[in-house]
Structure formats: C-alpha cells, structure tokens
Amino acid sequence: MKVPSFAAVYRQYFDFVWSTARRFGVEPDAMEDVVQEIFAVIHAKLDTLENPEALRSWIYGVVRRSVSTHRRARRTRMASSVAVGYPVELVSDTPTPLEQTETNADLKLLRSLLAELDEPKREVFALVELDELSVPEAAQLLEIPLNTAYSRLRAARLAFAAALARHQARGSRDSRGGEP
Amino acid sequence: MTLDATARELIERSRAALRPSADERARTAAALRERLGAEAFEPDVHRVSWPSAVKLTLSLCLIGPVAYWAFGSTHETPPPPVVATPQPPAAEAPVQEPPAALAVMAAPSGEPAPAPPPAAKPAARDTLSHEVVLLSRATSALRTGDLAAALRALDEHARRYPHGVLREERRAARAQALCGVGRFAEGRAELEGLPAQSPTAARAQQICRAADPAQR
Numbered sequence: 001m002k003v004p005s006f007a008a009v010y011r012q013y014f015d016f017v018w019s020t021a022r023r024f025g026v027e028p029d030a031m032e033d034v035v036q037e038i039f040a041v042i043h044a045k046l047d048t049l050e051n052p053e054a055l056r057s058w059i060y061g062v063v064r065r066s067v068s069t070h071r072r073a074r075r076t077r078m079a080s081s082v083a084v085g086y087p088v089e090l091v092s093d094t095p096t097p098l099e100q101t102e103t104n105a106d107l108k109l110l111r112s113l114l115a116e117l118d119e120p121k122r123e124v125f126a127l128v129e130l131d132e133l134s135v136p137e138a139a140q141l142l143e144i145p146l147n148t149a150y151s152r153l154r155a156a157r158l159a160f161a162a163a164l165a166r167h168q169a170r171g172s173r174d175s176r177g178g179e180p
Numbered sequence: 181m182t183l184d185a186t187a188r189e190l191i192e193r194s195r196a197a198l199r200p201s202a203d204e205r206a207r208t209a210a211a212l213r214e215r216l217g218a219e220a221f222e223p224d225v226h227r228v229s230w231p232s233a234v235k236l237t238l239s240l241c242l243i244g245p246v247a248y249w250a251f252g253s254t255h256e257t258p259p260p261p262v263v264a265t266p267q268p269p270a271a272e273a274p275v276q277e278p279p280a281a282l283a284v285m286a287a288p289s290g291e292p293a294p295a296p297p298p299a300a301k302p303a304a305r306d307t308l309s310h311e312v313v314l315l316s317r318a319t320s321a322l323r324t325g326d327l328a329a330a331l332r333a334l335d336e337h338a339r340r341y342p343h344g345v346l347r348e349e350r351r352a353a354r355a356q357a358l359c360g361v362g363r364f365a366e367g368r369a370e371l372e373g374l375p376a377q378s379p380t381a382a383r384a385q386q387i388c389r390a391a392d393p394a395q396r
Contacts, residue, residue, distance in 0.1 A: 007221045010212075014205070019198035031200075032208050036215065043216055044325060106193040129183075129191050130198065157183055164187050 003052045006043050013059055016131060020060065023126060024067040025111075028104075030074075038066045056133075057141040109167065116163040117156055124149055125156035219321050219329045311337065311346045318353055330357045348374055352384040359388040367392075 004012075017038055018031065026034045041062050049058055114122050127138040139149035183191070200208070213221060314337040321329035334354040337344065344350070351370045358367035367388045374381035389395045 005222070006216075010209075010221065014208075015199055018200045018204075019195070022198045032204060032211065035200075035208055036211055039212055040215060043220055047325065104197060106190060107197050110190060110194040130195055132195075161183060161187055164190070168186070 003046060003049055004055070006046055009042060009046065009055070009059070010039060013056070016056070017059060017063055019131065020063045021067055023130060024064070026067055026070060027074075030070065034066060034070050037070070038063055041066060054140070056137065057143075060141055113160055113163040113167065117159050121152050121156035121159060124152040125160060128153055217321065219317060219326060222329070307341070307344070311341055311344045314340075315346050315349060315353070318350075318357075322353065322357060327357045327360045331361070348381070352381050355384045356387050359391045364388065364392040364394065 014035075018035055021034050021038065022028075022031060042059065045062075049055065051058075114126065117125060123142055124135075124138050127133045127141060128135060133141070135149050135153060136146055138153075139146045142149070144152075314333050318330045318333035318337070321327070321333060331354070334350055334357065337346070337350050338354070341347065351374060355367045355370035358364070358370060371381065371385055371388065374384075
C-alpha cells in the first residue's frame, strides 16, 4: 500500500485530528495552533511511515504526543508567570465561564463522566463512541486484542451509564432541595 | 450492552461540539497552506521515501541558500539589458526620477517616448518572473521535504529555460534534490561546471558529499 499524499491525509483525517485533540483537553482557543502543529508534524514525517495501513494509529500517536507537548508548554508558561509574580489570569487565555456555550456544557458533563472511567476503558469508549471507529479499528489503534477491546467497551458503557445515572440523580436531588 | 437514549443524546451533542466549525476549518487550512506551501495540498503529490539522515541534512542546509537563490538573488539580479531602456530627459519642468525598478513603467512628460523594442521588455520580465515562480515552487517543496515536487518544478524550469537567468541556481538545487532521493551520479553531474567560487554550488557539493555513501 502506497503512502497517501499529505493532501489526501489532511482531507480524510482533519476532523479526526481536531476532535481527538479537543477530546484530549486542548483549550478551544488553542485548537487552531495545536492542529496546525499536528499537521506540520504529519507533513514532515509522513514519508517515514513504514506501514501505511496503520495510518490512523500513527496519526493518533502524533496527536497524543503533540497535545502532551502543548500541555507541558502551557503548564510551564503558567508556572513561569506565577514565579515572576504575575497572576495566572493575566497570561491564561482560558475562556471565562460566560464564554462557554451550551454545547460546551455538554462537553463538560461528558468529560466529568469519562473521568470516572479508568484510562483503558475510557480510550476504547471514546474511540468507538466519539470518534466513531469500529471496535477492530480501536483495537488495532490501541494495540490490544480484539476480545479485550470488546470487553473493555462493554465495561466502559456500563460504567458510563452508571455515572450518568448518578449525575441525573444528583441533579434531581438538587432541584428538589431547592424547592420551597 | 448498548447505551440508553439519554447517554446516546449526550454523546451525539458532544460529537457535534468536538467537530471544527467552518470558520475554524478555513482558518486552519489557510494558515497551514501559508506555512507548508500550496504544493503540500496538491492532491497528486505523493511522498518519496528517502534516508532520514539525508532528509535532516537537507532540511538543515537547504532552506537558507535555496530560498536565497529563489528570492534574494533574484531581487539583486540586475534587470536584463532590454529592460533598462535609457529615458530621455524631461522637456521643461524637472521631473522626479522614478525609482530604477519603475523606470520602464514611467512615461516621461513632454516628449514622446522613443519606440521601445517591440515586446522585448514585457517578455523578458515575464520570463524572469516565471523563472522565479518555478524556483520558488522548487524551494518551497525542498523546504517541506517533498523532493518529487521539487524535481518536477526544476525539470520544468530546465525544459522551458535551459539557458535561463537562474540556470545555475536551478542546477545547484536540482543536484541537492537528486542527492536527496539517492540519484547521486546525476546529482554530481549537475554540479559539474558550476563556478567553484559560488557559495551555493559549494554548499550543494557539501550536501551531496554528506548524503552520498560512496563519498563519505
């Protein structure tokens, strides 16, 4: 199998790269820079790809590493600002709560529910449910046996449903408590 | 185990929130196009596999000199003689001299301009501009490591302008691209006859020597 052109990779995987980076917790205001950086890496290294059939896994790895680098750099920047006595808010470009949209509230809830899953379950769940990969694709990407991927997904769905039920129960208790 | 309707709805809404907007798509594409060059987005350009050591050497060493050849040296190249047509003096009131680069466009006031050599000036300008475009395309492709695209642009330059103003720059850039894809004999042949005192040729020679296992 031939390594596809950068243009073809960009077209086919732009949404995947974007939503994966976003899902890994890149701030909305940093998304364009981070995604640019990811595609610059893909562009520079595409010809080193040894197995074109594993392109999606390879891209996933690039996204993971790039996001990790971005987060490290951001933490360092914020730590430096504290070290020299500036309040973090002055250099942090995190959106204020008022700037958050209703859709982002969904993401916040989703993140809090996913946080209740352990990492192996969360990854399979996110790849299948959010990135819409097939289970065999997710297994290949995470380099785990297919049966393991299926069992983790089953367990992840149960845990996710339970976490959502707890959240809803808390919400209804809070609303009852607020009544006169 | 499947998710119930509430969980499914939350996931659907989250998926939508994770997707980029049309504006974000457009801005990111424009920024990347500027950063990587338009060639990177040509649909038929396939990457050429070549040794990473060569790639590293080229990426470190080529960008400066080739960019200089394609842009810097072009700007500094004196215009071809046909362009530098002497302008007659103004008849009465002193006319401010236009900058040299604009001289061919400024008609002197008062007297009619002498008949220019027909079609020679625009043709020469167009030719040089097109040479620059082709070299720039090659430079951009070299910068991004797309040696196949670089060679295509350089081959087109050689076909159209075998004796062009930028022929030496083309040959040095082509030598480096050829060495980059492992065609060392052809790369060496391109370097033959280039002026030894030219820093660009010397640099090309160094790079080819570093890339060619037979010469190390």
